[in-house]
Amino acid sequence: MKKINLFIVTMILMVALAPIGGNAYGATPVTALVTESKLDIDGKSVALKTYNISGHNYVKLIDMAWLLNKSPKQFDVVWDSEKKAINIKSSASYSGAKPLAESTPVGAKGELSSFDLYKDNNRVKLTAYVIDGRTYFKLRELCMLMDISLVWDSVNKLVVINSKKSFAEETGMSQLNFSSEYGEFQSGTVVNATLDSYKDQVISLVNKKRASLGLEELSSSTKLEEIAQFRAQDMFDDNYFAHTSPTYGDFSSVAKDLGYTAVSMGENIAKGQSSPSEVVDDWMNSSGHRANILRDNYEDIGIGIVEYQPGRFIWVQLFSEPK
Secondary structure, eight states: OHHHHHHHHHHHHHHHTSOOGGGTBOSSOEEEEEEEEEEEETTEEEEEEEEEETTEEEEOHHHHHHHTTTSTTOEEEEEETTTTEEEEEETOOOOSOOOOOOOOOSEEEEEEBOOOEEETTEEEBOOEEEETTEEEEEHHHHHHHTTOEEEEETTTTEEEEETTSOHHHHHTOOHHHHHHHHSOGGGTBOOOHHHHHHHHHHHHHHHHHHHHTTOOOOEEOHHHHHHHHHHHHHHHHHTOOSSEETTTEEHHHHHHHTTOOEEEEEEEEEESOOSHHHHHHHHHTSHHHHHHHTOTTOOEEEEEEEEEETTEEEEEEEEEEEO
């Protein structure tokens, strides 16, 4: 009887994590690629089916609660019927049944979720997408929220999660850096407004350079930003810096995999610059990068940025002439 009850609770949570109505969904679906992620959790090898969106791994809460159960950072996932929301209970043993294995397609569309989520009865915000009726959360943000170490082992190609270490300790980020990049982390709200602002500033600077030479301004493309962010994150995760990924090929191959085609495309990349003005100046002082910025047939632009050290970034700039 107990097993049956646990199964019922788990199914309720799975349904609850698929929000209903207009409260849950964003306007623009994104491509989610299925990946069989290799994880090392406290020294134990685990294979977990996740989705990759713009270079980030997305997981189900109940999967992580199950895998981290009985660890120093264990947590439970419960349904709050009064708030009509999920509540993450820190330090509590996982009370549900073992998550069911699900068949998943090679690729699917994800819609940005905006439903309410709580941690220890305090409202929090994590990036999440609804995919095939289930809600998947960004793994990095979840580990940051629960203060769990998360690193990428580029040699063995696996994600290493250590519940005995803190997120800040492993990433080398001070609490000050935490607050400036992600907002007030102690409040439980994960925000990445700084990088969004940097992307806007890069586009604005590029358009000023083009306007000064009588060229048309470029339009910001959500799809190109998705591809550029995927490229930047892949460079960080796989520890390389090049126009061709050892896993996914060049930027045009990534664009095709993410469902984007164009008449022509171009890419600028940079690493180490600490501000939009610095990176745009460096690109403009390089003939090949400058040519991409000033090419008159390009109409759209998208920017991807990843911080690989405090205050130092990987920058990806994509241009296209749409079909």
